[in-house]
Amino acid sequence: MDSIQKIEMIIEALLFASGDSLPIEKIAEIIENDKKTTKAIMSNLMYKFQNASRGIIIREIGGAYQLCTRPELDEHIQQLGTVRKKQGLTPQAYETLAIIAYNQPVTRAYIEQIRGVNSDGVLLTLTDRNLIQEVGRDNTPGKPKLYGTTEEFLRAFGFSSIKELPPLEMNEIPEVYENVPLD
Amino acid sequence: MDSIQKIEMIIEALLFASGDSLPIEKIAEIIENDKKTTKAIMSNLMYKFQNASRGIIIREIGGAYQLCTRPELDEHIQQLGTVRKKQGLTPQAYETLAIIAYNQPVTRAYIEQIRGVNSDGVLLTLTDRNLIQEVGRDNTPGKPKLYGTTEEFLRAFGFSSIKELPPLEMNEIPEVYENVPLD
Amino acid sequence: MKSALTDACTLKLENFEGPFDLLFYLIEKDKIDIYDIPISQITDQYLDYLRAMQELDLDIASEFLVMASTLLHIKSRLLLPSKESLLEGEAEDPREELIIKLLEYKKYKEYSRVLASRDEKWKGAHYKLPEIIPDIIAPDELELSPLTLRDYMADALKRYKDKQDDVSKRMARILDHEKVSLRAKIKELLTSLKKGVKLCFSKCYNTKEKSRLEVATGFLATLEIVRVGKAEIDQPVAFGEIYITPKSVQKDIDSVT
Numbered sequence: 001m002d003s004i005q006k007i008e009m010i011i012e013a014l015l016f017a018s019g020d021s022l023p024i025e026k027i028a029e030i031i032e033n034d035k036k037t038t039k040a041i042m043s044n045l046m047y048k049f050q051n052a053s054r055g056i057i058i059r060e061i062g063g064a065y066q067l068c069t070r071p072e073l074d075e076h077i078q079q080l081g082t083v084r085k086k087q088g089l090t091p092q093a094y095e096t097l098a099i100i101a102y103n104q105p106v107t108r109a110y111i112e113q114i115r116g117v118n119s120d121g122v123l124l125t126l127t128d129r130n131l132i133q134e135v136g137r138d139n140t141p142g143k144p145k146l147y148g149t150t151e152e153f154l155r156a157f158g159f160s161s162i163k164e165l166p167p168l169e170m171n172e173i174p175e176v177y178e179n180v181p182l183d
Numbered sequence: 184m185d186s187i188q189k190i191e192m193i194i195e196a197l198l199f200a201s202g203d204s205l206p207i208e209k210i211a212e213i214i215e216n217d218k219k220t221t222k223a224i225m226s227n228l229m230y231k232f233q234n235a236s237r238g239i240i241i242r243e244i245g246g247a248y249q250l251c252t253r254p255e256l257d258e259h260i261q262q263l264g265t266v267r268k269k270q271g272l273t274p275q276a277y278e279t280l281a282i283i284a285y286n287q288p289v290t291r292a293y294i295e296q297i298r299g300v301n302s303d304g305v306l307l308t309l310t311d312r313n314l315i316q317e318v319g320r321d322n323t324p325g326k327p328k329l330y331g332t333t334e335e336f337l338r339a340f341g342f343s344s345i346k347e348l349p350p351l352e353m354n355e356i357p358e359v360y361e362n363v364p365l366d
Numbered sequence: 367m368k369s370a371l372t373d374a375c376t377l378k379l380e381n382f383e384g385p386f387d388l389l390f391y392l393i394e395k396d397k398i399d400i401y402d403i404p405i406s407q408i409t410d411q412y413l414d415y416l417r418a419m420q421e422l423d424l425d426i427a428s429e430f431l432v433m434a435s436t437l438l439h440i441k442s443r444l445l446l447p448s449k450e451s452l453l454e455g456e457a458e459d460p461r462e463e464l465i466i467k468l469l470e471y472k473k474y475k476e477y478s479r480v481l482a483s484r485d486e487k488w489k490g491a492h493y494k495l496p497e498i499i500p501d502i503i504a505p506d507e508l509e510l511s512p513l514t515l516r517d518y519m520a521d522a523l524k525r526y527k528d529k530q531d532d533v534s535k536r537m538a539r540i541l542d543h544e545k546v547s548l549r550a551k552i553k554e555l556l557t558s559l560k561k562g563v564k565l566c567f568s569k570c571y572n573t574k575e576k577s578r579l580e581v582a583t584g585f586l587a588t589l590e591i592v593r594v595g596k597a598e599i600d601q602p603v604a605f606g607e608i609y610i611t612p613k614s615v616q617k618d619i620d621s622v623t
Contacts, residue, residue: 005236010259012238013252017260019496030262053188055195059491067494069196074490076193077200079213086489092383094478094485102477114470117384117429157481158488166480200492252497264499271509274518281519297526312508339510349516351523 021064060160105146204249288329385433551587567608
């Protein structure tokens with residue numbers, strides 16, 4: 001088996017050549033290691049990239065890995081003049097995306113109930129931007145579509161998985177006192 | 184002006200994001216340095232990449248710079264495009280392989296006597312797949328070829344030696360006489 | 367009531383996506399405690415906005431109007447305590463449902479801000495196009511199991527054994543058949559009789575030396591020879607010895623065989 005230095009070199013080359021995100025299984029296969037070991041190697045390598053004076057970092061996106069430039073260097077990269085400034089979303093779109101991200105899979109009716117407003121247009125926009133997708137049908141009358149977030153959502157918002165979403169605050173859940181019988 | 188570390192980070196990010204080769208003039212403009220200084224910075228950075236355990240290196244092509252993977256890692260990168268299917272053997276091949284493995288070295292006549300069918304084709308397939316090989320000639324009239332298993336056979340089954348074949352039960356082993364006429 | 371307030375918020379008007387969005391804005395603007403909304407004040411402000419929208423000829427989505435009526439309904443219930451609350455002494459707060467909905471909405475409003483800031487940050491990350499890597503058809507990887515190999519060996523051997531057993535049974539049958547065929551026995555007897563000697567049946571056929579089948583066939587052969595007139599049998603004592611004597615009249619042997 002190769003030394004860890006050699007393995008790290010191979011991984012960097014693979015990620016560079018791949019461009020797209022590379023599933024951990026494929027990396028494991030190429031470096032001839034099991035998935036668990038590969039995951040440990042990747043975590044260590046991600047840390048190294050993050051903390052060295054590197055212009056590129058490794059991102060984990062839904063069980064796959066991808067190289068990208070350090071986001072804070074954006075102003076310099078914009079000077080290349082070749083990269084298009086990405087358009088942000090409207091507050092309504094962020095709001096809808098938040099509801100979907102935290103509750104997926106959800107129906108349009110659920111989203112509209114929380115937002116208090118028709119959400120057809122914004123769902124279309126989010127689907128067009130590949131941030132959400134249909135993930136099935138609900139098992140209720142009318143079999144409404146269910147929406148969930150995409151891998152592109154994770155990439156765009158810097159999450160490695162949906163589990164990384166900031167936790168929901170608990171203080172809004174009403175307290176329930178059970179009637180404890182006294183004897 | 185930025186520190187040299189920051190400049191190196193910016194250059195790495197620029198080269199990565201640009202994809203193409205980047206002329207020295209463009210780099211100099213973005214890092215806000217003169218061409219001569221920029222060239223010195225680039226030479227130093229190229230040296231660093233070349234000598235660190237990096238999977239990617241910087242190449243200079245006619246006054247422009249480009250990131251590329253280290254050429255000696257090519258064989259690993261090729262594997263990105265490789266799709267490996269796992270495949271088993273046909274029952275005929277398995278059976279023939281079993282007869283050879285448990286009785287080696289054996290002649291074709293012996294195999295055919297047990298199998299009761301012509302085994303030319305399957306012997307060819309097994310030889311092609313490097314699971315069996317000729318290991319000599321029998322000392323009987325006609326000097327027929329003797330077959331045995333290969334190193335690849337051991338590797339494919341995960342044996343360290345042929346002694347590791349799973350044992351057969353006693354009642355499974357009939358007496359086999361060679362040259363018993365069968366009609 | 368076309369006021370400074372109306373003017374200040376004209377630009378903002380179009381940005382309210384829905385009634386919750388507007389209500390939430392009003393609550394945040396005056397730093398109102400969401401758990402104790404002064405319904406009267408909020409309702410007035412809310413209606414002001416709707417009027418401003420009307421003045422600007424903006425289409426007011428039906429959701430805004432539904433919320434307006436909800437607010438007015440809550441306001442009236444607060445002013446007129448219900449019968450139940452008079453009887454029970456304690457009633458459900460008419461604002462409760464609205465508060466729960468607003469709290470739910472607030473939660474996602476906050477998350478949407480988190481998402482927006484993350485988006486802003488990660489928009490700065492740039493990716494790279496994949497290199498062109500040719501597809502390679504890899505030699506198939508074999509997936510083999512030692513136990514399967516063993517099983518195939520056992521099966522092949524069992525099949526071989528079964529076939530061997532089958533073959534030897536068949537051989538035995540053929541050999542038996544050959545030995546005891548009636549035709550063979552007749553020929554055998556005739557050969558002996560041709561020498562002109564009297565045969566003793568028990569000497570020719572006894573179960574100690576021959577199989578039962580052979581003895582029985584021998585007996586049948588004897589009867590056949592007698593029937594065609596080539597021999598005579600004689601049993602002087604009941605259950606005693608049977609003697610076979612050739613007949614002097616010669617007939618064609620082939621006619622019986």
